Amino acid sequence: MESIIAYGIALLAAPLFPGFILKVKAFFAGKKGPPLLIKYYTVLKLFRKGSVYSTSTSFVFRMGPTVSFVTAAMALLFVPIAGASPVLSFHGDVIVLFYLFGLGRFFTVIAALDTASPFEGMGAAREVYFATLAEATTFSILVIFFRLNGALSFGEFFAGTNPITVWGGAGALLLLVIVSLFMVLLTENSRVPVDDPATHLELTMIHEVMILDHSGPDLALIELGAFFKLLFYAAFITCIVQPLQFTSPWLHALLFFGIMGLIYVAVGITESITARLKMNLVPKFILTSFALVFFAAILTTRVVS
Amino acid sequence: MDNLLKIENGKPIARTDIPNLPLEGFSQTLVDLAENDGFVVQMFAYEDGKDTKLLAVMRQKRDLFVTGCSVNKEFDSLTSANEKFHMFEREIAEQYGIRPLNHPWLKMVRYHANCTGAQDVFGNNYKEEIPGNYPYFQVEGEDIHEVAVGPVHAGIIEPGHFRFQCIGEVVLHLEIQLGYQHRGVEKMLPKVPKKRLPIICETIAGDTTIGHNLCCCQAIEGLAGLEVDEEARVVRTIALELERMANHVGDLGALSGDVAFNPPANYFGRLRGDVLNLSQVLCGSRMGRGLVRPGGVAYVLKDEQRQLLRDKIAEIKPEIEHVCDLLFTANTVLARFEDTGKVPLERAEKLGLVGYAGRASGVGYDARDSFPTECYATLPVNRNTMTNGDVCSRATVRREEIMHSFSLIETLLDRKGDTEAVFMKDYKLSPSSFVVTLNEGWRGEVSHCILTDATGGILRYKVKDPSFHNWTGLAMALRNEEISEFPLCNKSFNLSYCGFDL
Numbered sequence: 164m165e166s167i168i169a170y171g172i173a174l175l176a177a178p179l180f181p182g183f184i185l186k187v188k189a190f191f192a193g194k195k196g197p198p199l200l201i202k203y204y205t206v207l208k209l210f211r212k213g214s215v216y217s218t219s220t221s222f223v224f225r226m227g228p229t230v231s232f233v234t235a236a237m238a239l240l241f242v243p244i245a246g247a248s249p250v251l252s253f254h255g256d257v258i259v260l261f262y263l264f265g266l267g268r269f270f271t272v273i274a275a276l277d278t279a280s281p282f283e284g285m286g287a288a289r290e291v292y293f294a295t296l297a298e299a300t301t302f303s304i305l306v307i308f309f310r311l312n313g314a315l316s317f318g319e320f321f322a323g324t325n326p327i328t329v330w331g332g333a334g335a336l337l338l339l340v341i342v343s344l345f346m347v348l349l350t351e352n353s354r355v356p357v358d359d360p361a362t363h364l365e366l367t368m369i370h371e372v373m374i375l376d377h378s379g380p381d382l383a384l385i386e387l388g389a390f391f392k393l394l395f396y397a398a399f400i401t402c403i404v405q406p407l408q409f410t411s412p413w414l415h416a417l418l419f420f421g422i423m424g425l426i427y428v429a430v431g432i433t434e435s436i437t438a439r440l441k442m443n444l445v446p447k448f449i450l451t452s453f454a455l456v457f458f459a460a461i462l463t464t465r466v467v468s
Numbered sequence: 469m470d471n472l473l474k475i476e477n478g479k480p481i482a483r484t485d486i487p488n489l490p491l492e493g494f495s496q497t498l499v500d501l502a503e504n505d506g507f508v509v510q511m512f513a514y515e516d517g518k519d520t521k522l523l524a525v526m527r528q529k530r531d532l533f534v535t536g537c538s539v540n541k542e543f544d545s546l547t548s549a550n551e552k553f554h555m556f557e558r559e560i561a562e563q564y565g566i567r568p569l570n571h572p573w574l575k576m577v578r579y580h581a582n583c584t585g586a587q588d589v590f591g592n593n594y595k596e597e598i599p600g601n602y603p604y605f606q607v608e609g610e611d612i613h614e615v616a617v618g619p620v621h622a623g624i625i626e627p628g629h630f631r632f633q634c635i636g637e638v639v640l641h642l643e644i645q646l647g648y649q650h651r652g653v654e655k656m657l658p659k660v661p662k663k664r665l666p667i668i669c670e671t672i673a674g675d676t677t678i679g680h681n682l683c684c685c686q687a688i689e690g691l692a693g694l695e696v697d698e699e700a701r702v703v704r705t706i707a708l709e710l711e712r713m714a715n716h717v718g719d720l721g722a723l724s725g726d727v728a729f730n731p732p733a734n735y736f737g738r739l740r741g742d743v744l745n746l747s748q749v750l751c752g753s754r755m756g757r758g759l760v761r762p763g764g765v766a767y768v769l770k771d772e773q774r775q776l777l778r779d780k781i782a783e784i785k786p787e788i789e790h791v792c793d794l795l796f797t798a799n800t801v802l803a804r805f806e807d808t809g810k811v812p813l814e815r816a817e818k819l820g821l822v823g824y825a826g827r828a829s830g831v832g833y834d835a836r837d838s839f840p841t842e843c844y845a846t847l848p849v850n851r852n853t854m855t856n857g858d859v860c861s862r863a864t865v866r867r868e869e870i871m872h873s874f875s876l877i878e879t880l881l882d883r884k885g886d887t888e889a890v891f892m893k894d895y896k897l898s899p900s901s902f903v904v905t906l907n908e909g910w911r912g913e914v915s916h917c918i919l920t921d922a923t924g925g926i927l928r929y930k931v932k933d934p935s936f937h938n939w940t941g942l943a944m945a946l947r948n949e950e951i952s953e954f955p956l957c958n959k960s961f962n963l964s965y966c967g968f969d970l
Contacts (some may be wrong), residue, residue, distance in 0.1 A: 192734035281615040285637075285951070356800065359728035363622040364955040366615075367726075438729035438800040441808075442637060442952040 165412060169247035173239055173398070176420065177390035178202035180397065180427045187431025202390065209383035217376060220277050227274025228377055232384035234267035235391035241317045242398050245416035246408070249318040256316045257305050261298070264351075264395075267388065268294060275373035282365045286372030289442070293357065293369065296449040297350045300343055303456040307340060310463045321402045329404050339459040341400055343452035345429070348396035350449050352389065355434040357445050367442075397426045471497040472526075472533040477839040480690045480903040483516075483919060486523065486536045494522065494537035495546055501526050501533065502550040507820045507833075510904060510917050511556035513539065513564040514928035515584065520564060525904050525917065530838050532904070541586070545571040552820045555936060561589045563654075575602055578647030578969055583655060605643050607633040612640070615951065619648045626965035634951055642946040642954075644939050649969040657929035662688070663892040669916070670757050673933055673967030678704075678711045678756045679909025680931070680967075683916035686841060686905040688762040691918060692895035699885030700764035705843040706777075706880050707747065707756050707765075709873040712910035714743040716866040716873075717788060719962050723863055724795055726956045727804040732795040739791065742784050749776050764890040774881050785874050792867050805860035809945035809957035812857055821941045822934045823912020824869065825961050828862040830855035835908035843883075844908075847876055859960040899924040909934060911964065933967030 182199040189196025198204075216224065240251040241260045272291060275283035308320050312327050320327050329337045350357045353370035365372050374385050401422045409415040440448055471494075473487055489497065502508070509532065510525040522543070523536040545568035546553040555577065557568040562576050565586030574589070581594045588594075590602065606614075613634050619627035627648035633641040653672055657665060669684035670677045682704060689696060696704075721736025744754040751759035751767045759765055795801060811821065816829035826833055832851075836844040850872035854864045897920050904917045912934030921927040942961045946954060 188730055192730050193738075194734060281613065284613075285615065355728045361730075362726075362728065364726065365622055366617065366954050367952045367956075434728070435730055436798075438724075438727040438798060438804055440800075441804060442950050444803075 165247045166244075166250045169244040169416070170239060170250050172416070173242075173244045173394060174236065174391070177387070177394045178206055180394065180424060181390060183424055183427040184431040184434065187428050188435050191432075191435035202386070206383045206386055209386065210380050212379035214377075214379040214381050217278060219279060220376070224274045224277040224376070225381070227270045227277075228381040228384040228388075230270035231267035232388040232391075234263040234270075235388040235395070238263045238395055239391055239398075242395060243318045243321055243402065244398060245419040246405075246412065248322065252316050252318040254315055256318075257320075258315075260317055261301055261305075264392065265294075265298075267392075271373055271385070274377075278376045280376065282368075282372050283375065285366075286369055289369045290373060293350055293445055293449060296446055296453070297347050300347050300449065300453045300456050303453060303460055304340055304344065307336075307456065307460050307463050310460075327403060328406075330406055333463070336459045336462045337403055339455045339462075341403055343455040343459075344396070344400050344403075345426075346448065346452035346455075348393070348400070348426075349430070349433065350445075350452075351396060352393045354430055356437050356440045357448065359439050367439075393427075394423075397423045400426055472501070472535050475525075475532050475534050475904065477532060477841060478686045478690045478903065478905045480898060480901045481534075483900045483902050486534055486902060488521075489535060489537045491537050491539060491543055494524075494535060495544060495549075497535055498524055498526065498553070499546055499549045501528060502546075502552050505529060506533075508552050508556055509906065509913070509915050510930055510932055511553065511560070512917070512928070512930045513560045513566055514919055514930075515564075516927070520566065520584070522560070522566075523902075523917075523919075525915075527838070527906075532839065532906075534902070534904070539566055541565075542567040542569050544569050545574075547571050547573075551818050555940065565589055573605075576647070578650040580647070580650055580652070602645075604631045604645075605633070605641055607635075607640050609635070611635050617954075628965050630954070632946075632951055632954070637950045637952065639946045639949055639951050639954070642943045644943050646939070646965055646968050649966045651966075651970065653970040654929055654931055657931075658926035662894050662897070662926075666761055666892065669931075672931060672970065673935075673964045674755060675715055676711070676909045676911060676914060676933065676964065676967060678707045678760060679907055679911075679914040680916070680933075681756075681760045682708060682841070682907050683905045683914050683931075685760050685762045686907070687903050687916050687918045688895060688897070690903040690905070691897040691901055691920060692762065693898070694763040694895070696764050697885065697887050698883075699769070699887035700890075701842045702880050702883050702885065703750065703765045703767070703769050703887075704760055705847075706769075706877050707750055707759055708842070708907070708909070709876050709880075710743060710747050710750065711756055713870050713873045714740055714747070715910045715962075716870045717743055719959065720792070720795060720863060720866060720870075722959050722962070723805075723859070723956065724801065726959050727801055729795070729798060729801050732791050735787075735791045735794075739784060739788055742780065746777055746780055749773050749780070761890050761892050762895060764887055766889055766891060768887055768889050777877070778881055781874060781877065788870060792870075796864070796867065802860065804956065805863055806856075806858060808859040808953050809949055809960060810856070810858045811941055811945050813855070815944055816857060816941065819940050819944065820937050821912075822937050823908070823910075824862060824865040825938050825941055826912065827852050828855060828865045829857035833913070835906050835913045839906045841905070841907055843880060847879065859956055862960040897924045897926070911935065911962070911967075912938065931970055933964055933970075935963040935965075935968040938963050939968060 181202050186196045238260050241249050241256050243249050272287045275287045311333055312320055312325055314320055358369040506526045506528040509527050513522050519538050521536055522539050526533045547557055558577050560566055564584055565582040567589045576590050615632040617630040619629045629645040631643045632639050666681050666684055670681045672680045717736050718740035721733045725733035747756045748754045811829045813830040816831050837849040852865045852868055854861045899922050901920045906915045915932045917930040919928040945957050
């Protein structure tokens with residue numbers, strides 16, 4: 164029961180946190196910024212609208228948003244949100260989890276290709292390329308976690324007698340993991356310095372350009388899927404850095420979501436103090452995160468033996 | 469040098485004094501001049517009675533020359549000998565149906581029927597609504613893909629079509645097709661009552677209101693023999709510099725926004741508003757409309773306004789300095805600016821780039837220095853030192869020019885004089901004359917030409933916006949550049965669509 168409540172709260176809160184990013188960016192720009200609940204308004208607005216479909220698209224195009232929404236929502240099922248045990252958990256669920264995101268991306272990409280727009284093809288090529296590189300980091304992290312903890316399930320990583328936490332014995336090594344995970348978060352969620360979510364310039368876009376042709380409820384689903392995905396990565400980091408285990412679930416949840424909020428604030432700060440990278444430097448950025456994890460993986464051989 | 473007549477900026481000459489060379493001599497003279505540091509200021513066709521004539525105004529260092537010839541249906545293209553004539557010849561072909569033979573890329577410029585009713589050089593049917601009935605340069609190969617952008621864009625910018633030939637992310641060739649905002653300015657100007665001329669010229673390009681209007685008013689002053697007193701010149705110079713500052717500040721902000729570096733983008737946005745408000749102090753219009761009129765200015769600068777300007781400048785100058793520091797010291801920003809969209813000096817000179825785009829490549833031309841009008845002869849010139857021809861250089865030139873403009877305005881505010889407000893009248897222009905005016909608008913050299921007929925009516929009015937030179941520069945800057953850098957390069961040039969389309 165507790166798990167389902169936590170899951171529900173996470174889904175409901177997902178559109179709130181991106182508001183933090185906007186507020187932080189507005190603060191750095193000397194502006195008031197949009198209201199904190201802006202993303203809720205946006206999603207509601209989009210759901211009330213109709214959809215426009217190009218006559219040159221097929222059913223594939225309409226499937227994209229639904230699949231990306233559902234897969235992102237499903238991925239959160241495996242996450243121990245606010246200390247509650249995950250709604251679903253089985254041996255090897257981490258593989259399923261990351262390939263759910265992969266599935267969502269696959270459908271977004273073929274929906275983009277279905278429009279036959281040169282922009283969307285370009286964006287799709289970039290998205291797939293960068294995601295492939297980011298996957299190397301993600302799976303290296305899983306390898307490290309397996310070595311530290313012996314589990315192959317997302318929930319068990321952070322539970323049991325030997326949980327993965329930055330406050331434990333392997334803390335120093337996990338700091339490297341957290342940094343690279345943050346870099347993956349920026350990459351996977353199309354944030355600065357990899358992508359610019361605020362730009363209107365099609366030629367520079369990565370993720371945004373793939374969804375240019377979606378409108379109304381479809382766009383709302385894509386947006387929600389994106390919020391869930393960002394929440395997943397933030398929760399992932401939070402799970403590692405959560406310092407205290409409170410007995411009261413409420414206190415625990417408060418701390419959990421507090422830390423998560425700070426991660427969003429960190430994203431906002433990053434976006435305010437750096438410019439975007441040149442497109443041909445993005446692979447280097449992602450591979451830097453891989454290098455960090457790889458280094459951490461080498462360290463684990465010592466820690467375990 | 470009988471083939472070329474030396475003229476002065478804004479000083480009219482009798483049309484009969486313009487050399488009328490045989491076609492071959494005309495071509496040879498122009499090509500020779502172009503190869504010896506000469507650049508095209510204006511080159512256009514006009515109808516003189518039954519004849520159609522070509523006229524070219526060239527500049528060489530600090531000298532202006534004019535020459536002309538009669539032409540029939542066709543002439544040998546000069547472009548194959550020198551690239552500087554490329555766009556001008558295309559424009560002549562489009563406006564008067566005269567074919568430049570062996571032109572390497574003869575395409576229409578703005579998609580409209582010619583004014584003489586001659587057979588169309590491009591074989592277009594202009595009753596068709598959609599322009600696009602022309603070939604684009606194409607690259608063939610399995611890995612090549614073509615990206616078409618515009619004419620309708622995602623942002624609030626003007627319409628223009630950009631055709632990229634890419635291999636992967638790299639642009640092999642960019643072709644820019646404009647003309648979507650063609651309003652027929654040149655065709656209209658000779659027909660309207662003369663007191664409307666400045667009002668129309670103010671709207672040729674909204675961001676170059678003062679630049680274009682100044683050219684128009686100076687031309688009328690030349691032809692009508694009007695004197696402008698010193699104080700009015702001070703006000704005009706201040707207005708032109710304010711226009712330059714407002715646009716440079718706004719563009720630095722936009723450049724910052726394009727690399728997703730938010731804080732300066734927002735600060736500059738606000739500061740641009742502050743600078744525009746200074747123009748409002750000057751004449752009640754943030755864009756400087758209604759200020760410059762033949763014979764002087766329509767609004768007198770009183771002590772109270774001088775003080776307002778001084779106070780506001782004292783306030784925003786350090787702010788702009790700060791934000792510039794913020795932008796130009798962020799290494800992530802410099803990493804984006806440096807080595808992006810390079811136009812080497814050699815190429816810039818071949819194309820005849822003007823304004824900050826040219827200066828960023830090391831072309832030392834500034835019309836304020838070479839052909840000074842208004843107060844510029846008595847003011848210092850800015851010499852930029854960063855001349856790599858990349859986005860960073862173009863941004864740095866603007867930063868320097870903003871600061872330079874501040875010091876110019878501060879100097880000018882201390883020059884006190886008296887003037888009377890002038891209002892627009894119908895002036896009598898001297899008959900059968902020719903005048904050309906040049907000013908350094910914020911984008912570069914703006915130039916207007918007026919030819920009058922035997923009764924003092926306007927025979928031909930030719931307008932040239934600096935964008936006419938520089939669009940080709942943008943296309944060249946993109947060669948072998950990543951396609952994702954296009955918006956940044958585009959913004960670093962920030963060329964006018966409507967100024968080009970006329």
